[in-house]
Amino acid sequence: MIRKPLRPLASILHARSAGENPDQIERANLRERHEEMRNKGRARAEGRLLIMGALFAGAFLTVGARMAVVSMSEATEPRTSYAGSRIQAERADIVDRKGRILATNLETHSIYAHPHEMIDPAFAAQKLAEIFPDLVAEKLERRFKDGRKFYWVKKKISPEQKQAVHDIGEPGLLFGRREMRLYPNGRLAAHILGGASFGEEDVHDAELVGVAGVEKFFDDALRDPANGDKALTLSIDLTVQTAAERVLWGGMKLMNAKGASSVLMDAHTGEIVSMVSLPDFDPNNRPNPPVQGQAADSPLFNRAVQGLYELGSTFKIFTAAQSMELGLANPETKINTAGPLRWGKFKIRDFRNYGAQLTVTKVIVKSSNIGTARMAQVIGAARQQDFLKQLGFFDPTPVELVEAKGAQPLLPKNWSELSTMTISYGHGMSASPLHLAAGYAAIANGGTKVVPTILKQDAVVKGERVMSVASAEASRLMLRKVVSEGTASFGEVPGYAVGGKTGTADKPLESGRGYYEDKVIATFAAMFPAHDPKYVLILSLDEPVETSGDEPRRTAGWTAVPVAAEMITRVAPLLGLRPEVEPAPLADITLTSN
Amino acid sequence: MRMVVFVLAAGMVIGLSVWAYQENYRTQAMIGETERLQREIGEARARLAVLKAEWAYLNRPDRLRDLTEINYNDMQLLPLRPDQFGRIEQVAFPSNDAPITFENAVEVSSEEAKP
Numbered sequence: 001m002i003r004k005p006l007r008p009l010a011s012i013l014h015a016r017s018a019g020e021n022p023d024q025i026e027r028a029n030l031r032e033r034h035e036e037m038r039n040k041g042r043a044r045a046e047g048r049l050l051i052m053g054a055l056f057a058g059a060f061l062t063v064g065a066r067m068a069v070v071s072m073s074e075a076t077e078p079r080t081s082y083a084g085s086r087i088q089a090e091r092a093d094i095v096d097r098k099g100r101i102l103a104t105n106l107e108t109h110s111i112y113a114h115p116h117e118m119i120d121p122a123f124a125a126q127k128l129a130e131i132f133p134d135l136v137a138e139k140l141e142r143r144f145k146d147g148r149k150f151y152w153v154k155k156k157i158s159p160e161q162k163q164a165v166h167d168i169g170e171p172g173l174l175f176g177r178r179e180m181r182l183y184p185n186g187r188l189a190a191h192i193l194g195g196a197s198f199g200e201e202d203v204h205d206a207e208l209v210g211v212a213g214v215e216k217f218f219d220d221a222l223r224d225p226a227n228g229d230k231a232l233t234l235s236i237d238l239t240v241q242t243a244a245e246r247v248l249w250g251g252m253k254l255m256n257a258k259g260a261s262s263v264l265m266d267a268h269t270g271e272i273v274s275m276v277s278l279p280d281f282d283p284n285n286r287p288n289p290p291v292q293g294q295a296a297d298s299p300l301f302n303r304a305v306q307g308l309y310e311l312g313s314t315f316k317i318f319t320a321a322q323s324m325e326l327g328l329a330n331p332e333t334k335i336n337t338a339g340p341l342r343w344g345k346f347k348i349r350d351f352r353n354y355g356a357q358l359t360v361t362k363v364i365v366k367s368s369n370i371g372t373a374r375m376a377q378v379i380g381a382a383r384q385q386d387f388l389k390q391l392g393f394f395d396p397t398p399v400e401l402v403e404a405k406g407a408q409p410l411l412p413k414n415w416s417e418l419s420t421m422t423i424s425y426g427h428g429m430s431a432s433p434l435h436l437a438a439g440y441a442a443i444a445n446g447g448t449k450v451v452p453t454i455l456k457q458d459a460v461v462k463g464e465r466v467m468s469v470a471s472a473e474a475s476r477l478m479l480r481k482v483v484s485e486g487t488a489s490f491g492e493v494p495g496y497a498v499g500g501k502t503g504t505a506d507k508p509l510e511s512g513r514g515y516y517e518d519k520v521i522a523t524f525a526a527m528f529p530a531h532d533p534k535y536v537l538i539l540s541l542d543e544p545v546e547t548s549g550d551e552p553r554r555t556a557g558w559t560a561v562p563v564a565a566e567m568i569t570r571v572a573p574l575l576g577l578r579p580e581v582e583p584a585p586l587a588d589i590t591l592t593s594n
Numbered sequence: 595m596r597m598v599v600f601v602l603a604a605g606m607v608i609g610l611s612v613w614a615y616q617e618n619y620r621t622q623a624m625i626g627e628t629e630r631l632q633r634e635i636g637e638a639r640a641r642l643a644v645l646k647a648e649w650a651y652l653n654r655p656d657r658l659r660d661l662t663e664i665n666y667n668d669m670q671l672l673p674l675r676p677d678q679f680g681r682i683e684q685v686a687f688p689s690n691d692a693p694i695t696f697e698n699a700v701e702v703s704s705e706e707a708k709p
Contacts, residue, residue: 101646104646104647106643107643185655188655246659573678573679579677
């Protein structure tokens with residue numbers, strides 16, 4: 001580049017001759033040159049700014065456009081990841097504690113009709129009625145011809161039926177995919193599983209929704225696609241449950257009872273190994289809830305969880321245990337049992353007259369109402385309430401079944417001294433057999449609270465202590481004596497050292513005033529082996545009558561106890577319990593100085 | 595010199611585009627293959643679920659109980675009872691003596707059948 005000289009000779013000479021200052025020319029030129037440089041620099045900077053601006057705008061526009069695309073476009077399954085193929089089942093399986101299937105899904109089809117597309121509705125209706133005996137041809141034909149555009153024919157069909165319908169060759173009969181809940185074991189554990197039905201439906205698919213039991217309690221978890229391949233493991237043991245149902249059913253028939261229930265619980269973990277309520281139902285084909293009569297008579301009613309009964313003399317051991325826990329008595333303390341015990345207008349009687357005095361052990365063994373009422377009088381209402389509350393008799397059981405929440409034990413509104421006395425032998429408050437099982441488990445495991453659960457537990461969680469080890473042990477010895485020499489002598493199972501307490505409670509009248517003369521609930525609450533209890537069994541029969549003798553016998557010792565003994569005989573080997581000789585009680589050693 | 599650089603660059607562009615083209619098609623083929631496999635896995639899982647359900651159904655306690663009753667003559671299966679538990683001491687040791695051999699044995703079991 002040729003720069004313009006600051007002092008061009010011609011101009012300088014000209015200025016000199018004119019007598020002007022030639023420096024002025026130089027300054028003017030210098031200024032001009034500076035201005036030129038400045039303009040150039042500015043233009044360059046502006047250009048750079050423009051490019052940078054364009055770059056940034058481009059970057060932001062790209063990000064924005066990408067966001068818009070992501071937010072507006074339909075989500076697509078990732079095609080190349082492994083995760084896509086994992087989920088097949090729409091609802092997770094339910095298995096027992098050893099992994100055997102209790103509930104699973106099966107792919108089936110549903111049939112629906114588009115009557116306007118049908119060629120020969122009469123023929124199709126007739127053929128359908130042949131394939132499905134529960135459909136009526138005339139009714140179907142009327143449905144096909146009354147002008148509707150859509151009609152569900154059948155919700156669940158088998159592959160053979162599908163083929164048969166296919167063979168009709170009617171273009172107006174269409175199939176939709178259905179995932180069906182299958183309970184392969186039929187009636188087994190029906191009350192625990194509950195059942196499932198279709199929720200939102202459409203011709204292509206339908207969602208499965210739990211309607212009762214664990215199916216409903218864990219509905220969200222079972223439906224969660226993330227859990228599709230993880231089965232829900234229950235604490236139920238399939239073989240034990242089968243044996244228990246079989247024995248209980250036989251016992252119910254033999255004892256002419258109208259209903260029965262049993263709960264077998266692990267005394268340490270609170271796991272329910274088997275829970276039966278009879279009559280039962282088939283969860284594959286769950287009946288509708290009853291619209292008339294008593295809900296408690298419906299097969300859907302879970303007697304073990306929902307049934308609130310006065311549990312009778314089985315409560316006596318709690319009174320005795322608390323009395324020993326508080327230091328008010330020991331097993332050999334004499335209790336006044338002279339009867340009848342009067343309280344205002346109310347009289348407390350015993351089944352027989354047991355004389356003027358009995359030891360605490362004998363009160364339990366003979367099942368003396370008067371004796372326990374006297375013990376409860378000393379304990380007092382407040383302390384009795386605290387104790388029963390600690391054992392869980394004041395709240396619904398926290399077991400994972402939807403029905404459990406509704407089973408709030410019935411307590412007296414005003415806990416008077418009379419209530420204290422009657423509750424001490426199990427009258428005046430109602431609780432479910434499951435409550436009783438949890439209470440007995442607390443005695444069985446050495447005095448810590450047990451939370452009943454239907455899920456398999458990995459480890460024993462020690463609950464809060466409700467009584468000392470010594471009181472629990474003394475109570476267990478009493479329960480053992482009830483079987484070896486008391487009211488539950490039919491409960492003896494060689495090798496398993498059963499300990500337990502019978503309870504026969506009169507059924508309250510439906511009107512709520514008074515009791516039936518000849519209707520009872522017979523309960524046997526047991527634990528085995530009594531010297532080191534592993535399991536607690538509660539068995540109760542509703543309105544049993546044993547008629548082998550001269551007059552009908554209704555007491556639990558004649559009805560519930562033999563059934564429970566048979567159940568323990570059948571179930572204990574299945575639980576892996578080896579029969580063993582009961583350790584003899586050690587003779588007391590008195591230390592004397594030498 | 596410049597010419598060489600141009601030719602080399604052009605060659606590289608052609609080579610890379612051929613490679614990218616091939617990779618693209620291989621990827622597509624692989625995705626197709628994966629999808630086919632996943633469909634297969636899905637079908638296999640569905641089949642497995644059905645087989646498991648059938649297994650559970652065939653092994654349901656009711657059916658097994660009926661089968662043991664039907665086949666009682668051959669199998670003689672009964673529910674497990676507590677008295678069936680044994681101790682290892684109750685099992686006899688195999689004897690070291692040679693098995694007893696009979697000479698000129700007469701079969702008597704069929705004699706009873708004679709009238």
